Amino acid sequence: MKITVTLNGKTRTSDVEPRLLLIHYLREEAGLTGPHIGCETSLCGACTVEVDGKAVKSCAMFAVQADGRNVLTIEGLAANGTLHPVQEAFWNEHALQCGFCTPGMIMASKQLLERNPNPTEDEIRHGIDGNLCRCTGYQHIVNAVKAAASKMGA
Amino acid sequence: MIAQNFDYTAPASLAEALSLLASGEAKPLAGGMSLIPMMKLRLAAPDQVVDLGRIPELNYIRHDGGRVRIGATATHHQVATSTTVRSQCPLLAATAAQIGDVQVRNMGTIGGSVAHADPAADYPAALLALGAEVTVANAGGSRTLSIEDFLVDTFTTALEPGEIITEISVPAGGGSGCHYQKMLQPASGFAIVGIAVQVTASGGVIASARVGVTGLTGKAFRAHGVEAALVGKSAAGIAEAVAGIADGVDANSDIHASAGYRCQMARVHAGRAVAAALAKA
Numbered sequence: 001m002k003i004t005v006t007l008n009g010k011t012r013t014s015d016v017e018p019r020l021l022l023i024h025y026l027r028e029e030a031g032l033t034g035p036h037i038g039c040e041t042s043l044c045g046a047c048t049v050e051v052d053g054k055a056v057k058s059c060a061m062f063a064v065q066a067d068g069r070n071v072l073t074i075e076g077l078a079a080n081g082t083l084h085p086v087q088e089a090f091w092n093e094h095a096l097q098c099g100f101c102t103p104g105m106i107m108a109s110k111q112l113l114e115r116n117p118n119p120t121e122d123e124i125r126h127g128i129d130g131n132l133c134r135c136t137g138y139q140h141i142v143n144a145v146k147a148a149a150s151k152m153g154a
Numbered sequence: 155m156i157a158q159n160f161d162y163t164a165p166a167s168l169a170e171a172l173s174l175l176a177s178g179e180a181k182p183l184a185g186g187m188s189l190i191p192m193m194k195l196r197l198a199a200p201d202q203v204v205d206l207g208r209i210p211e212l213n214y215i216r217h218d219g220g221r222v223r224i225g226a227t228a229t230h231h232q233v234a235t236s237t238t239v240r241s242q243c244p245l246l247a248a249t250a251a252q253i254g255d256v257q258v259r260n261m262g263t264i265g266g267s268v269a270h271a272d273p274a275a276d277y278p279a280a281l282l283a284l285g286a287e288v289t290v291a292n293a294g295g296s297r298t299l300s301i302e303d304f305l306v307d308t309f310t311t312a313l314e315p316g317e318i319i320t321e322i323s324v325p326a327g328g329g330s331g332c333h334y335q336k337m338l339q340p341a342s343g344f345a346i347v348g349i350a351v352q353v354t355a356s357g358g359v360i361a362s363a364r365v366g367v368t369g370l371t372g373k374a375f376r377a378h379g380v381e382a383a384l385v386g387k388s389a390a391g392i393a394e395a396v397a398g399i400a401d402g403v404d405a406n407s408d409i410h411a412s413a414g415y416r417c418q419m420a421r422v423h424a425g426r427a428v429a430a431a432l433a434k435a
Contacts, residue, residue, distance in 0.1 A: 001162065018162035018203065019193075040155050042191055043341055045257060054231075054260040060190050061261065064162050065183075065207060111256060129343075130255025 003067035007032070008076025016063050022056075023047045025063035026073060034074035034103045038132070045131030048104035049073045055111035057130070074103035077110070086110050086148045095144035097135035105131050109145045117153055119145070157193035164205040168212060168291070168320065174204045176293040178315025182206055184227055184266030187258050212265070212320060217242055221287075221323040226265025230254070233264055243324045245332035245352050249280040252334060254343045265319040268301075271373065272344070273308050273406065278374030279350035280334055281324065282366035289321040296320065308372040331355060331435025335427035336369070337419050339410050345369035346411045347420045349399075349427040353384070355435040360384045363428070365396075370420050371403050380424065389429055396424040 004013045007030055014029050026032045026049065035058055038046035042060040049058045050072040077084040083091070086109050096102045105128060112119060112127030119127060124145045125138075133141060165171040174180055181200035183189055184207065192198040206212060206227055214225040215236045222242045224233060233239050233250035240247045253259055253267075253276045267277050268288065278301070286301040290313060304312050313319070329352065336348035350366040363384040368374040383395040400417035407413040 017159055019157040019159045021156075021194075040194070042187070042258075045255070048257055055257050056261050057257045060186060060257075062162070062186070062190070064164070065186070065205060067164075108256060111260075127256060130257045 001064060003064055005063075005066050005068075006070045008071070008073060014063075018062060018064050020063045022049070022051075022058035022061040022063045022066055022071075025066075026058060026071070029063075032073050032075050036100055036103060038100065038104075038134075043132065044101070045104040045108060045128075046101050048107040048131065050107060050111070053114075055108050072107075074106060077106070084110065085151045086113065086144070089144040089148035089151065090141070093140050093144035093147050095137065095140045097133075097137045101131060101133045101135075105133065105141055109141075109148065112145065113149055113152060118149055121146070155194040157190075158196060158199040160193075160200055161202045162205065163202070164208045166208055166210075168209055171204055171206055171209060171318070172291060172293040172316070174202075175318065176316050180204045182269075182318050184269075185229060185262040186266075187254065187262035188266065188270045188272065206265075206318065215239060217326055220326055222246075222326050223321055223323045224264055225321060226319045227263045228265075230259035230262050230264070230267075231256070234259065242326040243284055243328035244330060245280050245284060245328055245334060245350055246277075246324060248332065249276050249334040249350060252276060252336060252338075252343075258343070264322055268304070268322060269311060269313060269319050271305055271307075271309050271311050273372050273374070274339075274344040274346070274348075274369045275374075276334070276336065276345055276348055276368060278305060279345075279348045279366035279368040281322065282374055282376045283332075283350040283352045283364040284324040284328060284366075285364070286322055286324045288319055289323070290317045291320045292317040302376070305373050310373075328352060329354060329435070331431050333427045333430035333434065335423045335430065337423055347416055347423055349420070349424045351424075351427045351431040353428065353431045353435050355432055358388050358432070360387050360428075360432060360435075365399075365424065365428070367399065367420065367424075370400065370405055370416055372406065375403075377424075384428060389432060392428045392432070393425050396428060397421055399424045 036046035038044035180202035288304040348368040365377040405413035
């Protein structure tokens, strides 16, 4: 069936099978390979994107459910070549090792800071507990979210 | 993991949805947090899926007639953050805030979760403790059941083919003396045991208690015996009063927790839940 999605600000119309998962639509149909397929069981969060401003796991949603909606992936986060403060903080705080979880971590962290601009460490850990880092580099990720919070609040 | 293909419709009104579901052949899709993983594993392989996610009249939270009324497709995030829910039935908001993770709470819905009747789901414990009612509808009309009558068994509810949940309501004025305490399976966030408690108290002594238990058995239940034993107790008497919470139950046993361990954790977490609720009462 035909779906029209506003993808990182650009409208895209595609003919898809209803069973096509949003993550497969993004990676294979739209060529956006930023969101990753980690576990395929909606546990790891590597496929996290925003749909109408809400962080979702794109492996647990069909592309047809995104018809008519705004989808934001990690590729759409930097504005005119300027990194989003969360991206910049992940860079500065060395919040990635292998980088596989990073796109999802950043999208989940962005959601957290939009809803709670000044989170405690516990709130940060609760806010990103849908995302797993296989390198177990959580401490630097938490540091990055704190750094992004203080930059965004400044 | 690719689901078996299916026909997809996304009606814009409840009437249209009920008409599409009337044959009993189509599967309703709410937030999809249980159904979509099951379809990917082909544990579910419906030929038709009716998406309830584009029906504005199913998504609301309002306070009227002495109850907080929640439309079936209100997400866990909506329930957790609603000022109405937080002020009128804080136990439900606290429970919703502990479901899964933020991505699941953004998509998952109260109606979808309750209709799925997962024995380890969080909501049933709070809904039992709060005396919830479930309104269901099909193309022919609607009916309202108590949550006790709605939950029949593991993954089994009183829903007839063609019926969906339209609303879940709980009495308003739930009071601050409440707590949801769960021991969670760390990967999935599901409850190994989850205890929802609502108490009233005077001078540190429990005057009334309602206790809902999830995760322990094939379906969530109200611990009537524990509720009675808690009346008249102060903090010092809680452990003794909740000691019987697992008496006579047929406890679940899986790779995460044996039946004996679950029963012991139910006693431990029930004690903590009641103590926390009493401290806030």
